[in-house]
Amino acid sequence: MATLTYNIVEHDGGWAYKVGGTFSETFSTHAEALRAAQIASSEQQVAGATDGIQYEDAQGKWHQELADGRDRPQTEISDDAKD
Template sequence: MSLVHYRVTPHDGGWAYTFDGVFSESFPTREAALKAARRVAREQNVPGEGRVIEFQSADGRWHTEMVTGGDRPVADVIE
């Protein structure tokens, strides 16, 4: 099981949450960004349906695989 950590940080004159170096949209207050990050973390834990996905790897090759939808990461917010 993977771990997902969201962090709230100043960004673009406001606040945003980040994951793996990627910023969310900007929020006017830290509290608004924190609330959004907590919502996103909760949503990460909701299982989905199994389905076939396609993705391109770094070497340019396309892959097709079945994902179960129950293999959700553990997500949290680091304040």
Template sequence: MTQIHYRVVQHDGGWAYKLGDVFSETFPTHDAALARARQVARQQHVPGNAGAMIEYQDAQGAWHTEYSAAGDRPEADVTG
């Protein structure tokens, strides 16, 4: 199973969570960014057997839409 790690970091005058080289929106406090990162990490574990259409932005800024099968959800955690 794939593992992904969100990190809470200072960014753009505030705080953001980061996955790889991609930053989230900026939050005014560390606690706000941490709470949102934990929520996003929990959402990686969608219950049920049905897959879903997902949308994501790659490192070059291009958006992609694809089907994600329910059995390929990553393990996610948050640091920072």
């Protein structure tokens, strides 16, 4: 099972959380970014419906799969920053 880490970071004159290479919106305070990461992290773990998906890989090839809506990643929050 995959683990997603939500990192609290300074970003664009404020604070954000970052998952992989993707930043959230920018928040005015560290506390707001932390709370948003906690909410997003908990929502990531909610099971959805099993459904067909299509996606393109890095080589430009399209794939079709059945995605199990119960297969949710584990999440964690990394917060080394301070306000």
